[in-house]
Amino acid sequence: MRKPTLLVVDDQPANIQVLHQIFKADHEVYMATSGEQALAFCASQLPDLILLDVIMPGMSGHQVCSQLKSDVRTRDIPVIFVTGHSNPKDETEGLRLGAVDFIPKPVNASIVRARVHVQLMLRQSLRQVQDLNETLEERVEQRTSELQQALLELRQSQDDLAHSEARATLSTLIASVSHELGTPLGNGRMVASTLAQQTQAMVQELRSGQLKRSALDAYVGQVSDGVGLLERNLERAVELLGNFRQVAADQASEQRRVFSLSTVVGEILHSLSPSLKHQPHRIEVDIADDIVMDSQPGALGQIIINLVNNAYLHAFEGRAHGVLTIGAQLDADQVTLTVADNGIGMSPELLDKLFEPFFSTKIGKGGTGLGMAIVQNLVSKALGGRVSVVSTMAQGTRFELVFPRVLPG
Ligand SMILES: Nc1ncnc2c1ncn2[C@@H]1O[C@H](COP(=O)(O)OP(=O)(O)OP(=O)(O)O)[C@@H](O)[C@H]1O
Numbered sequence: 001m002r003k004p005t006l007l008v009v010d011d012q013p014a015n016i017q018v019l020h021q022i023f024k025a026d027h028e029v030y031m032a033t034s035g036e037q038a039l040a041f042c043a044s045q046l047p048d049l050i051l052l053d054v055i056m057p058g059m060s061g062h063q064v065c066s067q068l069k070s071d072v073r074t075r076d077i078p079v080i081f082v083t084g085h086s087n088p089k090d091e092t093e094g095l096r097l098g099a100v101d102f103i104p105k106p107v108n109a110s111i112v113r114a115r116v117h118v119q120l121m122l123r124q125s126l127r128q129v130q131d132l133n134e135t136l137e138e139r140v141e142q143r144t145s146e147l148q149q150a151l152l153e154l155r156q157s158q159d160d161l162a163h164s165e166a167r168a169t170l171s172t173l174i175a176s177v178s179h180e181l182g183t184p185l186g187n188g189r190m191v192a193s194t195l196a197q198q199t200q201a202m203v204q205e206l207r208s209g210q211l212k213r214s215a216l217d218a219y220v221g222q223v224s225d226g227v228g229l230l231e232r233n234l235e236r237a238v239e240l241l242g243n244f245r246q247v248a249a250d251q252a253s254e255q256r257r258v259f260s261l262s263t264v265v266g267e268i269l270h271s272l273s274p275s276l277k278h279q280p281h282r283i284e285v286d287i288a289d290d291i292v293m294d295s296q297p298g299a300l301g302q303i304i305i306n307l308v309n310n311a312y313l314h315a316f317e318g319r320a321h322g323v324l325t326i327g328a329q330l331d332a333d334q335v336t337l338t339v340a341d342n343g344i345g346m347s348p349e350l351l352d353k354l355f356e357p358f359f360s361t362k363i364g365k366g367g368t369g370l371g372m373a374i375v376q377n378l379v380s381k382a383l384g385g386r387v388s389v390v391s392t393m394a395q396g397t398r399f400e401l402v403f404p405r406v407l408p409g
């Protein structure tokens with residue numbers, strides 16, 4: 001820390017000597033024996049404070065003070081008058097000229113130290129405030145642009161996440177559909193190989209010329225059962241694949257197309273059914289058949305998947321018979337899609353944070369807290385609509401999505 005600098009101005013060297021003694025230990029003390037000398041000193045160097053005698057030959061203390069106060073360079077230097085006699089008129093004049101304090105002669109060491117200290121502290125605080133003010137605007141500007149940049153990055157990463165979420169959903173779909181396809185294809189293979197064995201046996205009997213009528217009847221019966229079984233299993237496989245293909249194509253693309261709302265919702269739920277069917281809950285769908293959309297089915301699918309997953313994961317946690325109701329209505333070319341569960345509901349505090357990215361009550365237990373942020377993003381960006389929610393603790397949660405039947409643009 002640099003020592004504060006004082007300028008002591010007095011025509012009497014003895015008076016200067018006294019003040020020098022008082023301050024020399026912890027101040028840098030400069031001296032001037034006339035007003036002219038004091039001003040010359042200030043022209044080259046700015047002291048932190050001036051102790052100024054009032055009555056001096058040549059320039060008076062008052063003249064020196066008014067000169068200092070009229071110069072922008074020196075006007076902020078605090079001036080304390082050291083007065084020989086207490087004269088209210090003089091003091092008033094001194095104040096008018098901008099002095100900050102008066103000290104009577106002969107000076108008392110502790111009083112003069114205390115007053116000088118106060119003024120130096122004030123001056124230092126003032127300087128800090130001024131410095132702060134000067135940099136404040138700059139800092140606000142810099143902060144604002146940093147925040148704007150951060151916001152931009154956040155939006156970007158939210159979009160990226162929506163994409164990666166779509167990819168993740170796709171790979172979950174692929175996994176569950178390939179698993180699901182295993183059953184009908186395995187059944188089919190078993191039926192086919194049983195049929196092959198039975199046919200082989202039949203051929204041998206035929207060649208040996210010992211074929212009995214009853215054996216032929218039995219064989220025909222087995223073949224037609226087997227073929228029926230084969231057909232049903234293959235149909236199931238084709239159906240699974242067909243659903244999957246459409247959902248996958250919608251997920252993978254951001255294309256808009258014309259589609260039936262009830263069909264697409266049905267396909268999505270169907271593709272989710274392998275992972276949901278082992279749960280004791282059910283989904284009721286009430287969507288009019290004739291709502292024909294021209295919009296982005298991939299986004300719609302993602303939204304429904306996230307809401308259904310949340311109902312099963314959060315709302316129905318620990319419940320035996322959850323019911324999720326999905327309904328839709330068309331009114332003046334606006335679609336209102338509702339997804340309502342009769343689950344645990346949400347507290348007002350939870351509801352406040354629901355759409356915040358990374359907010360999850362299952363962090364570390366499989367939740368990333370992005371599901372609802374993505375829902376909100378997709379409803380507004382991809383479907384051109386908005387989402388609202390009402391929830392009652394212990395009764396359930398109802399999401400309402402309103403979006404145009406035909407996406408504008
Ligand atoms: N239908 C619901 N009923 C009750 N609570 C819910 C429901 N939907 C969401 N929540 C609460 O809101 C939180 C945020 O949901 P969100 O889908 O954003 O994240 P998450 O499901 O925890 O994680 P993920 O990113 O895997 O979806 C959940 O952690 C849960 O506490």
Ligand SMILES: [Mg+2]
Nearest residue numbers: 309310371372
């Ligand atoms: Mg979720």
